[in-house]
Amino acid sequence: MAMAESSGGGGGGGSFVAVRRISQSINRTNTCQSTTSAKAVAGSAAWLGKGLSCVCAQQTDSDARPSFDLTPAQEECLLRLQSRIDLPYDSSNPKHQEALRSLWYAAFPGEVLFGLISEQWKEMGWQGKDPSTDFRGGGFISLENLLYFAGNFPKSFQHLLRKQEGDRALWEYPFAVAGVNITFMLIQMLDLEAVKPRTLVGATFLKYLAENESAFDLLYCITFKLMDHQWLAMHASYMDFNTVMKATRRQIEKELLSEEISKLEDLPSYSLLTQ
Template identity: 30%
Template structure:
C-alpha cells in the first residue's frame, strides 16, 4: 500500500524556488515532446527497417504488461493514420457505452484482426502478438466502458419510493451499526454514521446512487476496516462526518477515473476489462488512506477538510503518474487512535 506524505515548505522562498524549478522542468518536457512528435515519422520508419517490427509490435514485445505497455499502445493507436484502424477505433468508441463484456471482447478481436491485416503481421511468425495486443485493447476500451457504467450509476438519483434503494440504505446502517436499531426511517440516528440530517436521501444528490453503492461496498467487503474508519470519524478532536466524507471521496474517485488520471491503477489491476467492482475497490482504498491521512494531519476542525482533501488528491495524482502504481486493499493495517 502506497504511503502518502505531505511536504511542507519551510519558507515562501523555498516554495517560489520549487515552483520555478517545476516550471522549467515542464518547459523542458514540452520541448522534448515537441521534438519527439516532429521526428516521430522518421523514427518509426527507421525502427521498422532496422527491427522489421511495427511500433505496436515493439511496444507489446518490449514493454512490461500493465500500464507501461497499455498506455503506449493507446498513444500509438491515437496517432495512427491508417484509415482502417481509425474506423475500427470509431466503432469501438460508439459501441462501448452500450455493449456487454462479451460484445466488447468480440470487438477487440476485430480490432486485432484489423491491425494485423493493416500492418501485415503474420500470425505464424508472431504467435504472441494477437494475445498481447488484444489485452491492451480490452483494457483501453474496457476502461472507457467503465466510465460509462460509473456515469450511469451516478446519474441515477436516490429514490425513497424505490424499495431496492431503501433496502441498500438500511443495509448500510446494519453493517456499520449492527448493535443499534433504527428508531424510524427519518431520524437523527443517521448522523451517527455521518449523514448531515434526519434523511440521508438529500446527501446523495451530487453523486446519486454511486455514493450509496460505494459506501455499501466498503462496509460489506471490508467491514472491519469500515467500522474502524467510522470510529475514527467519531474522534473528539479530529472527527469528521463519515458518510459525507465518503460521498466526497466518491466524487474524487469519479473525477480521477473520468479524467483518465486513474488509468495507471486500472491498467495494472487487471489484464482484462475493468469492472465496477474494481472501481468500488479503488474507492475503498481512497477512503481508507484518506482516513489515515486525515488523522496524521491533525486537523483543527472539519473546516480543514477542503485543504486536507486537496493535499491528499495531489499526492494520489503524484503516485498515479508512475507506470508501476497499483492500489490494493490487501493486508489492511487498522490503526487505533
Template identity: 25%
Template sequence: MAQCALDDHEEVHLRILQTIYQKLTCSGLSCPRYGAHWEELGFQGVDPGTDLRGTGMLALMQMLYLVTDSGTLLLAQEIFKLSQHETQNFPFCIMSVNITRVVLQALREERLSRVCNRRQQVLAVLNELYAAAFLRLYRVWKWQHKTITDCDFLLKELEFATKKKPEKLLRSLEAYMNHSPDADGHQQPSPPSTAAEIPFTGVCELQVELEGESRLI
C-alpha cells in the same frame, strides 16, 4: 449510477441505507427512511438523499462496498469510530460522499484510464480507489491529530493524490488488506478471528438490481 437519485419507491435503496447503518453501528435493527439516526451517522440532516447531489447512488454503493467487503469492514468501523472522537470528530457520511466525488472526478478527467484499461474494470477500480483514499485520510487524520478545520485542505490533498498517483494509493490499500506495512509505514492490526459479523446476504442482489436501473458512469 452517479446520476441515479435515491428513490423512496425503490425498496432496494432503503435496504442499502439500512445495511450501511447496521454495519457501522453494529446493530441488527432496521431503521426508518427519515430520522435523526442519519445525522448520527454523519449525514447533514434527517434525509440522506439531500447529501447525494452530484454523486447519487454511486456514493451509497461505495459506502455499501466499504462496509460489506470483508477486507474493508474493519477499516470502515475504525474510521466511523474516529469520526465520533471527542476532538477529532467529523461527519462520516459527508466525508464519504466527498471522497466519492473526488474519485469520480478523477475518472471523468481520464486520470484512471491506464489502471482501468490494464485491469479491464471500471467500477472495481473506482471502489478500491475510494477505499484507498478513505484509508489515507483516516491515517493522516488520526496520526496527525487533524480536526474538522483541516477538512478542506485534506480533501484537496486527496484530490491531488487521486489524480496524480492513483496506483500508489491502490498499493497502499493492497498492503492494508494484506496486513503488511505500506508506503506510509503504518502496520494495520489483523482483525480478530472471532469478530462477530452481522449477516447480510443481499449485496449481490442489490448490485444486480442497481445495474438494471442505473446508468453508466
C-alpha cells in the same frame, strides 16, 4: 447517543450538529452500556457543498485537455460505471430504501433502525435525519461505495465510523458525508463523466477498471482510509477538511501514476486497509 446543537461560528451562520461518539469498547446492542467519549463528529448544512467546490472543481478549461483512446473492454467498463454514476438516489425506490437500511445494519449491527428518516442517522455522520438529502453530491453510487467498504473491509470501516484510531481532534469530520465527498472527488479526479478520459490519471484508472469491475469501489475504500490517515498525520480538525482532501487527492494521483503499480492492490495506500 447524545445529541447537541449549537450555533455555527463563522461563515454562513448555519448550525453544527455534534454527535458524541460511543467509545470503541462498547457493544452496540439494546442492552449495551452507554458510556461515551468526549470526542465528537460534526456536520453542517454548508459543509458538503463547500468541500465539493473547493476540492473537486479544479479544472475549467476542459477543451484544452487531450483525450485518450480506449480499448473496447475499457469502453464497455466505462459505460457501465457511468450508468452507475448517472443514477441518483431515489428515496421512493424500494431497492434504494433497502440499500440504505443495509448500510445502517452494516454500521450498527443489532441496533434497530426506527425509520429511513430518523435522528439516528446523525450517529453515522449524516447532516440531518434524512440521509437522502446528502446523496445529491454523489448519487446512488456513493451509497454503493459505503456498502462495498462495509462489506469488504469491515474492520477499517468501523474504525473510521467510530474514529477509533489515533489522537483525534475534538471536532471530527462527519463520516457519512465525508464518504459522499470522496465519491464525488474520485469521479472528478478520474474524469469519469467524459466520453474518453482527458487526463493521464483517468486513462490509467481505466486499465484497472477493465481488469476489475469493482476497481472504483476499491479505490474509494483506499482513498477513504488514506484520507483518514492524512487527517491524523496533519492533526486536522473540522475546518481543515478541504486541505486534507486536497492532500489525499494529490497522493492518490501520484500512486496511480507510479510505474511500479500494476493493480490497485499494489498502491502503497492499499496497505492501510489491511492493517
